[in-house]
Amino acid sequence: MASSYTNLGVELMVTGENAGTWGTKTNANLNLIEQLTGGYKIQTLNAAGTGINTTPLAIADGALTGAAQNKVIILGAVSPEAITGAKTVTVPLLAETFYIIKNSTSGAHTVTLKAVSGSGATVVWATDDKGWKLVYFDGVATNTGVYDVGFGAATSPGGSTTQIQYNSSGAFAGDADLIWTAGTGLTINSQKELRLADTDDDKYIGMKSHATVGTSYTLTWPQNVAGGAGYLLKSTTGGVLTWEAADAGGTSWQAVITSGTTAAGAGKGYPCNTTAGAITLTLPGSPSLGDEVTFVDYAGTFDTNSLTVARNGKNINGSAADLTVATERAANTLVYIDATQGWLLRSN
Numbered sequence: 001m002a003s004s005y006t007n008l009g010v011e012l013m014v015t016g017e018n019a020g021t022w023g024t025k026t027n028a029n030l031n032l033i034e035q036l037t038g039g040y041k042i043q044t045l046n047a048a049g050t051g052i053n054t055t056p057l058a059i060a061d062g063a064l065t066g067a068a069q070n071k072v073i074i075l076g077a078v079s080p081e082a083i084t085g086a087k088t089v090t091v092p093l094l095a096e097t098f099y100i101i102k103n104s105t106s107g108a109h110t111v112t113l114k115a116v117s118g119s120g121a122t123v124v125w126a127t128d129d130k131g132w133k134l135v136y137f138d139g140v141a142t143n144t145g146v147y148d149v150g151f152g153a154a155t156s157p158g159g160s161t162t163q164i165q166y167n168s169s170g171a172f173a174g175d176a177d178l179i180w181t182a183g184t185g186l187t188i189n190s191q192k193e194l195r196l197a198d199t200d201d202d203k204y205i206g207m208k209s210h211a212t213v214g215t216s217y218t219l220t221w222p223q224n225v226a227g228g229a230g231y232l233l234k235s236t237t238g239g240v241l242t243w244e245a246a247d248a249g250g251t252s253w254q255a256v257i258t259s260g261t262t263a264a265g266a267g268k269g270y271p272c273n274t275t276a277g278a279i280t281l282t283l284p285g286s287p288s289l290g291d292e293v294t295f296v297d298y299a300g301t302f303d304t305n306s307l308t309v310a311r312n313g314k315n316i317n318g319s320a321a322d323l324t325v326a327t328e329r330a331a332n333t334l335v336y337i338d339a340t341q342g343w344l345l346r347s348n
Contacts, residue, residue: 005061007094007139008036009069025062032064036097039070044077045087045105054088056116059095068095075111076104080130083107090116091146096139098149102132113146120145128161236288251294251333257281262312266291266336271298274305282310283343287336293343296331303328315342 003025004012010029018025046055055075057068067073068091075089083105091099093115103111103125113135114122123135123146136147157165159174162181166173177189188194193206219239226243234244244267245252251269258273262282270281272295281295295307302325309316309323316323316334318341325332334343 003062007059007092008097009059009061009063009066010036011062028062032062032069035064035071036069037071039064040072040074041067041070042074042078043067043089044081045075045083045089045111047081047083047087053085054090056090057092059092068092071098071100073099073101074104075101076106078104080104080106083109083111086110086112088112088114090114091137092116093118093141093144094139095137097137099135099137100132101135103130105130115144115146118142118144121147123148129157234288234290251292256298263293266293269294269296271296272302272307273298274301274307275299276305278305278308280308280310283312283314283316283334285312285314287314287343289336289338291336292333294331294333295325297325297327297329300329302326302330309334311342315340317345318342 003014003017006012010032011025013022013025043055043057046053057073058066059068060066076083081104084107086109087105089111091113095115101113105111108127110127111125112122113124113133114120115137118140120138120140123133125131125133133148134150136149138145138147157174158168158172159165159176162179163174163176164178164180164186166175177192179187179189181187188208191209191211193208195204195206197204217239219235219241222233222241222243228245231243231245233241235241250267252267253269253271254264256271256273258276258279260280260282261270263270263284265284266287270293272279272281274297281293283293284291295309297307306324306326307330309325311320311322314336323334323345333346335346336343
């Protein structure tokens with residue numbers, strides 16, 4: 001009786017057969033089994049034409065030449081093979097085994113893996129899926145199926161392109177309200193929240209958009225933590241946040257000045273003593289909306305020796321001129337508004 005072969009091409013010899021060649025055939029079988037369990041094959045596809053055309057993966061009885069007799073198969077080429085239409089790849093009937101297969105093609109076309117005949121389940125690489133799949137052929141003689149069994153979970157991405165993936169009952173899923181844009185970042189749509197939960201996940205702090213945002217904007221957080229307790233966050237018109245000390249009285253009063261002084265930032269108050277002569281208080285050079293500087297006539301001598309408030313490149317009351325204060329016991333606050341009006345004077 002002649003030898004027979006398994007569905008994957010391993011030779012089965014009958015007792016007394018193949019005298020003198022039994023060792024050679026056994027070694028051939030062992031080599032084939034090694035290839036079946038760990039063989040690597042690069043299989044180019046039938047790329048002719050623009051329609052669906054088929055590339056068969058063959059099984060060769062007793063030989064190492066069948067593409068379907070390898071465990072790892074690259075469909076296309078190491079450098080992706082260009083295809084111009086959807087492709088089908090077939091495996092012979094009765095081939096019950098696992099394969100690790102990669103779609104290494106270029107072009108927005110599907111690649112379908114199926115049995116050579118029958119209408120059973122198929123595995124399809126989507127037009128943008130150029131990855132690996134772990135697949136199983138059930139080896140049924142008719143209506144044979146092939147299944148994407150993944151690596152413990154379904155491996156095909158869920159949802160639509162750019163949607164963030166998450167575990168949905170052991171499979172990947174996407175959410176139309178969680179979108180990743182390369183070069184920009186994560187977008188949370190539909191006024192959904194970003195929630196920061198506490199230690200036992202019992203309570204959370206949620207952050208979300210206003211229901212009707214007037215103009216899109218970005219808040220940029222400070223580079224470092226606040227310099228002390230009780231600091232407040234302050235924003236520029238461009239959304240850049242900085243820390244600023246919050247003083248109990250609203251104004252941080254400085255030591256009495258008797259000579260020219262530059263205001264050391266916003267929120268400062270300066271008692272100005274002009275008894276010995278006129279002095280100049282220079283405003284900050286890079287103010288932001290809402291910054292304030294306060295001055296007061298310490299000795300009641302502004303009418304004798306005036307105080308000059310130097311604008312430091314910004315307008316004062318809409319004018320590109322310094323402010324001269326010559327009123328006895330004057331006490332005023334300047335608040336910065338914008339580049340047009342600059343610092344506006346308001347009485348305390």
